[in-house]
Amino acid sequence: MVEWHIQMLPVAAGLSQLRLQFSQALFLLMGAVGIVLLIACANTANLLLARAAARRREFTMRLALGASRGRLVRQLLAESLVLAAMGGASGVLLAAWGTRLLVLYLSVGRSPIALNLSPDVRVVAFTVAASLLTGLLFGLAPALKSTGNLCTVRSRIRPGRTLAVAQVALSLLLLIAAGLFTRSLQNLSGSESGQTRERVLTVRVEPHGSESANRIALDAKYRDLIRRVEELPGVRSASMAEVTPSSPNGGNFGAMRTTSGKYSEPIPVIETYPNYFASAGIPMAAGRDLTTRDLNNESPTVCIVNEALVRAFYPNANPIGLPCEGGQIVGVVKDSRAMNPTGSIEPLIYMAYLHSHTGRGAMVLYVRSAGEASWILPRIREEVGKVDPTVPQFQVHTLAQEMDAALVRERLVATLSSLFGVAALLLACVGLYGLLAFAVVQRTGEVGIRMALGAARGDVLWMVLREAIALALAGVAIGIPSALALGHWAAGLLFQLKPTDPLTLLAASLLLVFVAAVASYLPARRASRIDPMTALRQVG
Numbered sequence: 373m374v375e376w377h378i379q380m381l382p383v384a385a386g387l388s389q390l391r392l393q394f395s396q397a398l399f400l401l402m403g404a405v406g407i408v409l410l411i412a413c414a415n416t417a418n419l420l421l422a423r424a425a426a427r428r429r430e431f432t433m434r435l436a437l438g439a440s441r442g443r444l445v446r447q448l449l450a451e452s453l454v455l456a457a458m459g460g461a462s463g464v465l466l467a468a469w470g471t472r473l474l475v476l477y478l479s480v481g482r483s484p485i486a487l488n489l490s491p492d493v494r495v496v497a498f499t500v501a502a503s504l505l506t507g508l509l510f511g512l513a514p515a516l517k518s519t520g521n522l523c524t525v526r527s528r529i530r531p532g533r534t535l536a537v538a539q540v541a542l543s544l545l546l547l548i549a550a551g552l553f554t555r556s557l558q559n560l561s562g563s564e565s566g567q568t569r570e571r572v573l574t575v576r577v578e579p580h581g582s583e584s585a586n587r588i589a590l591d592a593k594y595r596d597l598i599r600r601v602e603e604l605p606g607v608r609s610a611s612m613a614e615v616t617p618s619s620p621n622g623g624n625f626g627a628m629r630t631t632s633g634k635y636s637e638p639i640p641v642i643e644t645y646p647n648y649f650a651s652a653g654i655p656m657a658a659g660r661d662l663t664t665r666d667l668n669n670e671s672p673t674v675c676i677v678n679e680a681l682v683r684a685f686y687p688n689a690n691p692i693g694l695p696c697e698g699g700q701i702v703g704v705v706k707d708s709r710a711m712n713p714t715g716s717i718e719p720l721i722y723m724a725y726l727h728s729h730t731g732r733g734a735m736v737l738y739v740r741s742a743g744e745a746s747w748i749l750p751r752i753r754e755e756v757g758k759v760d761p762t763v764p765q766f767q768v769h770t771l772a773q774e775m776d777a778a779l780v781r782e783r784l785v786a787t788l789s790s791l792f793g794v795a796a797l798l799l800a801c802v803g804l805y806g807l808l809a810f811a812v813v814q815r816t817g818e819v820g821i822r823m824a825l826g827a828a829r830g831d832v833l834w835m836v837l838r839e840a841i842a843l844a845l846a847g848v849a850i851g852i853p854s855a856l857a858l859g860h861w862a863a864g865l866l867f868q869l870k871p872t873d874p875l876t877l878l879a880a881s882l883l884l885v886f887v888a889a890v891a892s893y894l895p896a897r898r899a900s901r902i903d904p905m906t907a908l909r910q911v912g
Contacts, residue, residue: 396864397785403861404546404792409506411542411796412459414535415803417510420452421532422810424515445515452511453504460503464496532807533843539803540847540884541854543796547880548855550793552866553786555876559868560709560779568653569772573745574616575752578734579760588669591726593759594735595667598645600755606742611648612725612735617771617778624728626697626721628685639681641697641721643728643735649676649705651738652771659692659703666702666724673699673727679707681719697721738771745770785865797884800847801891804840808895812836819902829900836899840892844885851884852877 424431431444577597579590594612601610625638646662649655657679666674675696682691682704691701707717725735737756741748749768756763769777776783812819819832859871869876 397781400862400865401785401788401792404549404789407542407546408792408796408799409502411539411799411803413506413510414539414542415799415806416452416455418532418535418539418803419806420448420511420515422806424448445512448515449508449511452515453507456503456507456511460499463503464499467499532810536800536803536807536843537846537850539796539800540844540888541851543793543800544848544851544880544884545855545858546789546793546796547884548851548876549862550786550790551876551880552862552869552871552873553782553789555873556866556869557779557782557786560782561775569775570770571741571743571745572651572653572771573737573739573741573749573752573768574771574774575737575739575756575768576616576734577612577737577756577763579763587726591667594645594725595664597737597755597759598647600759601737601739601752604748604751604755606748608740608742609647609651610737610739611651612643612645612737613648613652614643614735616736617774628681628696628719636685636719639719639721641723641728643725644676644722645725648722648738651740652708653740654708655706657704657706658690659701661703662722662724667726669726671724671727673697673723674702675699676703676705676722677701678705678717678720680717681721684719697723699723699727782865782867797887800884801887804843804888804891805895807843808836808840808892809898811839812895812899815899816902819899823902832902833896833900836896837889837892840888840896841885844888848881848884852881 434444435441577594579593598610598612601607624641624643626641628636628639644662645667646664649661659676662674662676665671677691677696685691686694691704694701705722709717737752739745739748739752752768823829823832855877856872863871
């Protein structure tokens with residue numbers, strides 16, 4: 373007896389397929405947004421420290437004329453709050469455009485998603501509060517630091533370095549996440565190229581009353597349609613099946629006997645016709661495909677299985693000729709992610725349309741063309757109309773579009789995490805550049821003395837570059853353990869990839885160190901071109 377399991381889900385807050393599909397990914401992306409915000413705040417605090425240090429003469433003069441320290445702090449806080457408010461307002465405007473773009477992105481290869489994109493008071497209030505809070509917190513420290521000891525420049529550089537290291541560490545987290553999600557998406561997409569999938573059209577065919585129609589009559593229509601389409605110029609192969617990458621579940625399940633004699637968990641049984649595997653791009657591993665002799669009700673029942681089923685039930689035997697679903701196995705196909713891109717590869721059984729007994733009539737026509745697939749679409753629609761004029765003209769997709777629709781969550785995470793990673797990298801680059809540029813200005817006298825005592829321009833150049841690389845390596849030393857500690861949060865969104873993947877960790881670290889060196893080159897070059905005599909006069 374086959375055992376069936378029912379999973380109960382709470383519906384107190386409603387049951388939404390979008391919520392089930394995207395909740396984990398969106399929470400993860402929300403965390404990435406928070407990291408970018410922290411990097412931006414650290415960058416802003418660093419620039420405010422540099423700006424306040426450059427105005428130390430102004431502050432000294434105002435204190436000498438009777439201004440209180442509190443008044444100077446309030447002025448600096450007001451300046452930082454103005455910056456935060458301008459950034460928050462710009463963010464709201466950008467979000468209004470970005471949300472619409474995001475919905476269009478999610479609707480690729482499927483029906484448009486209906487979401488309310490009107491401004492939400494709660495979201496706007498949160499944005500205002502976050503902008504003011506970040507402006508207050510990251511403006512207060514520079515204000516207090518700058519007005520507390522106006523004569524010590526070194527004290528300003530130390531917190532600047534700390535903030536720069538924090539920026540690098542946080543940027544590394546996002547770069548590692550972007551690398552992991554991008555590589556995972558590549559694994560999910562499979563080995564067949566997108567250009568090849570663009571040459572395969574999928575057309576959903578659902579004749580009127582197909583749920584209760586005579587399956588023998590429907591089978592005759594489907595076989596006639598396949599024959600007509602195969603005769604069209606430019607068509608390499610055509611077939612039908614009941615599944616697509618974006619709708620991978622069929623309407624019937626079977627079971628196999630395990631080695632202990634018990635029945636297995638339910639195994640999907642997929643209705644197909646001859647040449648389906650050639651049309652969908654799934655290679656045969658052993659045996660043969662279905663033929664026209666296998667399609668009739670009177671024909672012996674035959675099955676084609678995937679390699680996952682063979683590993684599960686016949687690991688040490690040739691499966692050809694062995695029993696399966698009241699018949700025998702005649703072929704084995706390679707494991708493919710084409711019909712279930714986001715799930716694990718499970719055992720599958722493929723059977724002829726009349727032998728699966730699902731009670732369903734809707735099928736999907738697969739047409740593989742020799743070249744561009746779009747030009748044969750009108751002819752395909754014409755042939756569908758000839759076979760059954762009552763068949764509605766459903767929206768047609770290429771197999772590549774179907775894969776994109778099935779992997780929309782993974783594409784969303786990979787794309788947005790990559791954008792956040794690039795943004796974080798640019799912010800860290802700007803932060804390092806600003807810190808080192810300010811340090812070069814403050815150390816002009818020191819550089820002049822070094823060069824007057826015989827230091828070469830290359831030595832000065834390396835001195836600044838070495839400082840930038842040291843800051844980057846310190847950030848890497850903090851970022852990698854942090855990424856390893858937080859990796860379990862992303863493990864559920866990765867496919868055939870671990871959060872501890874050494875190649876991704878190494879590539880992200882090297883990229884960050886390289887960018888840090890590039891960001892420090894201009895300040896280092898400026899330092900190496902300082903005229904020793906001019907620098908010594910300034911010191912004097």
